[in-house]
Amino acid sequence: MKKFVAFALVTALLASTASAQEKVTLNVAAFPSLDVAIKAITPAWNKLHPNVTIKLVAQEIGDHHNAMTTALATGQGLPDVMAVEIGYVGKFSEGKGLEDLNKAPYNAGQYKKLFTPFTVAQATSADKRFVAMPTDIGPGTFLYRKDILDKAGVNPTTMMKSWEDYIAAGKTIKAKTGASLINSAAGVYGIVTRTNLKNGEGIYFDSKNNLLVGPDSPRFVRAFTLAKQVRDAGLDAKIGEWSNEWYDAFKKGTVATQFSGAWLTGALQSWMAPDTKGLWRVQNLPEGGYASWGGSFYAIPTASKNKQWAWEFIKFMTVDQGSQIKAFIDNGAFPALLSAQNDPIFNQGVPFLGGQKARVLWRDAARKTQPIDVNKYDSVADQILATELTNVLEQGKDIKQALTDARAQILRRAR
Template identity: 40%
Template sequence: MNLKKTLSAAVAAAGLVVVATSAQAAITVDVYGDYGNYFEDFKKDITKAAGDYKHNANDWGGHHNKLTLNLATGSGAADMVLVDTGMVGGYINGGGLMDLTSKFAPFEKNMVDFAVKQGQNEKGQQIAVPVDLGPGVAFYRRDYMEDIGYDVDEVMATWESWLAYGRELRDDYGVYLVSNADGIARSIIYGTVEAGNGIYTGPNNEVLIENDRFKFAFNMAKQLREEGLDANTGMWNDDWYNGFKEGTFAMEIQGAWMLGHLQGWIAPDTEGSWGASNLPNGIYGTWGGTFAAIPTQSKDVAAAWNVIEYMISPKAQLAAFDEWAMFPANKTVHANEMFEEEIDFLRGQNARALFSEIANNVIPVQPGAYDNIAETLVVNTALQEVLADGRDVNEALKDAAQQLQKRMR
């Protein structure tokens, strides 16, 4: 689309005279994480698709804090913004972002189903468009699995077989099963949502925090901690990085994007020591992902949409997957030969086919307007009280549920 020509024609029709260079202003794009490099490296292609742009890259927290302020005050937002899957529920139901349903309609059939649903508000409008996904994967150390006689499928078959494996590792090898019990609780909470429910609330905004899913997740995490099966390390710190390098723990459950971090900078010297598997007990879950949205403040919606359309195109999806392991939300590219390649870091495993299988089997879950608040109250507060302070699970969940109900009112 030639924006300069289009705008110039509109101005001429209105009988106005302007300086030619003012006809096309650069749009702004707010991003975080590896997307700072993305918008730098793909600048030529994006400019060709959408015109000139300026991108502002921030860290995860700073990016979302800025967006929250911009939408709340009605000013300062970029023409196009990215949103993390953990934050998308609040944004798409909170106002300030455009309804992209009609623009997205021709592309919807090409996108992974559960991610499409995640970008829809409670009215069913497509407010955010999925760009990349985080299929939930168990990355495991082969030297603590096949190399010592275990079969990964048998280990991961049930929670009981998985725990038994962890106890044997602890007793026989002095190795922790996982880095942190917190991640296991999250996997259960996010990956076993009941049909028709959201993560934290039901279809009529009823609070679900005290149901069996949360109790099982909290009790499983508590059991791991009490039995000494988790290393009790946080994420993105030296202890965590060293755990991957030195084999302190045997398994890490994360999004498929973790492969890029492991082989790229966290533990490149451990090539061949890793494998990838489904989650325990047949769970199909997700961990992370990115959405693109257009604030209602955008001064050039057409150009902003062209950026999104470029990002979900097969060419861009494959390029981002190849460069930064951003797993494609566009499922049509999952048939690409790249998904048949063996991965040296995973000892020749064709893991991308596994990632695609997981992504296409995740059950869609409706994001709720209060997901961000509930995440803080339940996972970041109540779960930590259980793990760190030994608080009773039922009491912690009851308190969190009451607090959420108050916030919702």
């Protein structure tokens, strides 16, 4: 009898080992520059899990999310792990195409306290499902070319006191250096609409699904007004983001400033404009504002065939401090993990920023940024408002009328 029990135990152990060594291909779909972070940690992953091969498919951010939208709608072509940018979390959480990570076997509730609070709210759907794990966040930041501002005699601290000071400085910069203040006036609109939101507010909707857009909204009226002032003064280069012209402007120094998330510094140093090392500096946003600009998450489609390994991969990318720090060093992906934000690297100067200790500034900004509610119609509102802003900037449409029309269109689509 003892021999039989011993044999049974050995057999079970061998079966378990064989199962553990079963070859698995884990399909991961992502976008730049999240793909850089995934490639960077792949050797460490392979060492831990030699039987699980990561098959990474990366597309440009728009193409990636369009492909994932189609895949979720049809149930075809879904990966095991799906990267999601913050602007799409609400939309993707609308149906039941993503796993609720609150539930077993994931039990992600135990990990939520490990992350910057506002990013947990961003990944929580209206019906309280936790649909994605945060990996990086985008503390809003103001990047500027120190050499251009020095040539113009403009003080970067003074120009951040108010939006009016920013525009006045832009006129001086343009007159003395020929450089545009910003790539597009839409960038000013983008930051103003995201700055200093109240608890329980999203960018476009509040926690009760009330639309916050309209001609009586001070935030949107001001955002449109300031953007128009920048355009009317000839201060923007009229260049869209993620275009070759945008990259060239960074390389050639024809644009003096940029509002974005802290992650843009990593993109500049790694592939956009690496030869401009030492010329850039950063500051907080105008008028002491704080905003979330971007952020990335990992989700598991319900159709995933490798959910166990998908979850192991996601934990490796999000709650593992080593992975978070490596992604931060390699491509500037600001860690969502709080413990990673206390790593000694945060006290070091950033060579690309002339040795400035920018990471401490970003960490402080992240901790002062309020949680922002997401809504399944965020992407719809974003597209409609972008169109109406273009109508204002390029066709001279009245701002109040543009916001009235935007409100009507969003409400119609949201029905």
